Amino acid sequence: MIGSGIGITPVLSMLNHLHKNGIKRGSDIWFFYGVRNGSEQIMKQHLKSIAQANKHLKLHVCYSAPGEQDTQGEDYHIKGSVSLDLLKQTLPGNDFDFYFCGPRPMMADLAEGLDAWGVPDERIHFEAFGPSTVKRKSAPAKAENQYQVKFDQTGKVLSWTGEADCLLEFAEANGVALPFGCRMGNCGSCSQKLLKGEVHYPVAPSFTPEEGYCLTCSSVPVSDIELSA
Ligand code: FES
Structure with a gap:
């Protein structure tokens, strides 16, 4: 589950549901939450308590621009944005269902990148805000040139x-x-x-x-x- 900014809303609901009903799945749940720094993070204590109560939940809070008062290991786990590269570095493989919601550039990066990583279409789930949607397999977002x-x-x-x-x-x-x-x-x-x-x-x-x-x-x-x- 991946949420960035206010995009945490739908994936947090899913996590809450699983927590309430008991996380009994065979495989681990990885939860990535990206914000700029501690001033933008919501539900900090709530997430910590759920992670402490569920040994199968692996929580990764990512700050792209940590503030002076933010301490790695305490307030957040990873310095950087949530991205496909981060998933590749952190997850043990691609054998997961992926649920994500966040800013459109991140959504495009993940939708395209997961597909290119060999994740089957039926295992990629996302929610876009507003009327326009993220298109799978769209044009590359990143510049090749400087x-x-x-x-x-x-x-x-x-x-x-x-x-x-x-x-x-x-x-x-x-x-x-x-x-x-x-x-x-x-x-x-x-x-x-x-x-x-x-x-x-x-x-x-x-x-x-x-x-x-x-x-x-x-x-x-x-x-x-x-x-x-
Ligand atoms: S911040 Fe709302 S459109 Fe860019």
Whole structure:
């Protein structure tokens, strides 16, 4: 089970149900929960207690940008985002049913990546918020090339290497604070004027930005770009 941000909601319900009825499965349950840091994590104690009560549950809380007050091993287990690479490094193999919900770039990464990893379609289950859905086997989300991303207001020019899931995450990882809301392509709060270049949406957002703007939570560059931020 994999939940990122508020995407934890459906998988937490499933976990609660299993906990309430007793986790009696033959195989272990792995639960991955991704947030930026402790200030965004919900149900911390609840998850810890469920993990302590169930020896077959393996809880992995991942912070992509831990704060100074966050301690690895206590507050979280893994520094980084939930991704296919992380699953490959952590799980003993791919012989699982996968249930996941979170930001669209993560969903696209997992839906495509699990398929490429040889997980049968019927064992991949996900829930997308809003009317648009994650398409299986869609176009690759990550850039193969390195692009320059210029943030106009701060004057920062950074190299995009395809490691971040989206421009918003890339900006945050490099100390550029951008506005955001849902982080899922639904609200438009992360709109930024695209002064130069082109972006691609690995998964179509449900919110359509104004002409000349892009949603940083859902897009990746496909050329050198310049943002008004
Ligand atoms: S944060 Fe809501 S659309 Fe990007």
